[in-house]
Amino acid sequence: MRDVNDSSGLGLRERKRAQTAEAIHIAAAELVLENGLDETTIDAISARADVSNRTFFNYFPSKEDAVLGIDEGAVAAELDKVHDTQEDPLAAVFDLIYAIFEASGGKQRKELSRAVIRKHPQLMTRQMARVADLEDRLSEIIAGWLRDDERFADDTDAERLEQARLILGICLSTVRISMRRWAGHDHSGSGAGSSDTPDPRKIYERAIATLRTVMEKLS
Template sequence: MQTSDMSLRERNRIDTWTAIHNAAAELALAHGWTQTTIEKISSQAGVSKRTFFNYFPSKEDAILGALEPSIPDAALEAFEHSDEDLAHRTVDLTLAVIRASYPYEEGRARRRKLMKTLPELGSRVKHLSVGVEQLVEPVVLKEMLRIAEESPKQFNQSAEDAARALTLYAHTILRFAFTKNPDAIPEQGTEAVASAITTFREVIQTSIWLT
């Protein structure tokens, strides 16, 4: 999270959010899922239960350091004005939403460890992943319809199906990049994502001729 150019109130809010997340993650690593209660998290973070729920809807989100998926304004603007093709833009947009969902980059190694050791987090991670797709897909659909109006090219399938397929394609590329390089999500992992895009394109192009 960037705290420069923020008001004191905004910085205090980020500090409280971070304190709750750190307390939750540290307790979960030390004591496991069952023993990590909202009461203990709140106590270690120095906040009330009411304050806890002002920042996180659940214990899972506090442990993960997760926010409900949203599309950053800058990411949407980049998607709409990028010179890249639509597939590449969809990957970039999806990546931006994922990054915004897990803003505490300093804790990413710890989060990976938590996801490996606490299977209870799996359903929440999956839910957040679906939330990312549900945000990205209508944006892609809108762009596809705009392109269709301006171009003589026609889709061989419905625009809705095409948008859904492209959204899933983008998410799959990012999952591949992440398995190859766990640091592919942060900003410095952009090269790993670009490499994954190239790999998928080459494999798809090659497989067309492998009959």
């Protein structure tokens, strides 16, 4: 998909393509904020982004993807630079999910997406389901990590794979719920107003802390 011949930086083509994608995403998010998810048609998004209906589908496979600004290529690229050795599997899985999510994102995007997700939490579930499509690939990566972990050393490959799936699922749930909190967190408060958008890393740290708390209480 990516062109390999970069003589100096990015060509006009790639820049234009990125611009169009951004325009469609912004249009989609704004319209959904104004009118709601179901009330926003792809025709309307295309019109605001000044492209044809057909071109919309050249950039995003669905309305939801456009609203969230998901860049399939960036996600795939992220998967290819996964590191081999990892200390704590749980932390590593969170890092992985974090990387995938951050893969598609500018700055403006995030504020918009946050507002959109606050208005339509179902999108978050959808987002997770998307990651779940990568379940097989991700699980194998995680299972590979587990092989190097003494606590899973006695298991068979099949057992490790199943446990990897479970760990992935658990981490995804944790992230989703934390994101929900993030989206729902009202930052129009009175306090010092500097950077009131939470640092994404903080969200993940908090997520992993919550998970550990719950796991301890339940064991």
